[in-house]
Amino acid sequence: AQSVTQLDSHVSVSEGTPVLLRCNYSSSYSPSLFWYVQHPNKGLQLLLKYTSAATLVKGINGFEAEFKKSETSFHLTKPSAHMSDAAEYFCVVSDEGNTGKLIFGQGTTLQVKP
Amino acid sequence: DSGVTQTPKHLITATGQRVTLRCSPRSGDLSVYWYQQSLDQGLQFLIQYYNGEERAKGNILERFSAQQFPDLHSELNLSSLELGDSALYFCASSVSPASGEQYFGPGTRLTVT
Numbered sequence: 001a002q003s004v005t006q007l008d009s010h011v012s013v014s015e016g017t018p019v020l021l022r023c024n025y026s027s028s029y030s031p032s033l034f035w036y037v038q039h040p041n042k043g044l045q046l047l048l049k050y051t052s053a054a055t056l057v058k059g060i061n062g063f064e065a066e067f068k069k070s071e072t073s074f075h076l077t078k079p080s081a082h083m084s085d086a087a088e089y090f091c092v093v094s095d096e097g098n099t100g101k102l103i104f105g106q107g108t109t110l111q112v113k114p
Numbered sequence: 115d116s117g118v119t120q121t122p123k124h125l126i127t128a129t130g131q132r133v134t135l136r137c138s139p140r141s142g143d144l145s146v147y148w149y150q151q152s153l154d155q156g157l158q159f160l161i162q163y164y165n166g167e168e169r170a171k172g173n174i175l176e177r178f179s180a181q182q183f184p185d186l187h188s189e190l191n192l193s194s195l196e197l198g199d200s201a202l203y204f205c206a207s208s209v210s211p212a213s214g215e216q217y218f219g220p221g222t223r224l225t226v227t
């Protein structure tokens with residue numbers, strides 16, 4: 001069965017420094033992987049997706065993620081954090097089969113300090 | 115704004131009661147998904163519909179049911195409510211199950227007292 005593990009429940013960075021949010025996945029096939037962001041009291045917004053094309057995926061707001069099959073990882077990065085990046089981030093894998101069901105990680109809270 | 119709408123935004127009700135949550139998908143999307151977000155369980159898939167038919171079920175309790183209507187909007191019915199049903203309920207939509215990304219509504223926050 002597919003699953004994702006977000007390795008950090010909480011990450012704190014200073015504004016202007018790089019962001020790294022770590023995610024490992026488990027899948028018996030070539031998965032579709034996503035990162036979603038949830039700002040306080042808001043819905044979930046798609047940041048980026050990987051669907052077996054380029055392994056380096058660029059998303060919105062300067063975020064990108066690299067799919068590494070050998071490490072079963074899909075870490076999210078951003079070169080320079082902004083205060084507005086403070087939010088909850090979810091690594092997500094699409095279930096196998098044709099349901100489109102999404103399986104979410106437990107989430108990582110990103111704190112950005114001035 | 116994702117284009118997915120959910121009503122109501124907030125709902126406060128008592129144990130044992132029944133509520134209906136409503137979702138309108140993005141224009142052109144045929145698939146609707148329901149998710150529950152709670153502090154102890156995180157974000158969990160409940161159920162999926164595609165063009166009016168149930169396609170997949172997740173961790174949905176028997177007290178919960180859903181349907182998708184001909185105009186493609188969907189309703190999630192929660193009955194015999196318990197305190198533990200208090201959560202944020204999200205609806206998402208996509209063009210088809212295989213299209214990959216889903217677009218989420220703002221959610222309905224249910225509080226059972």
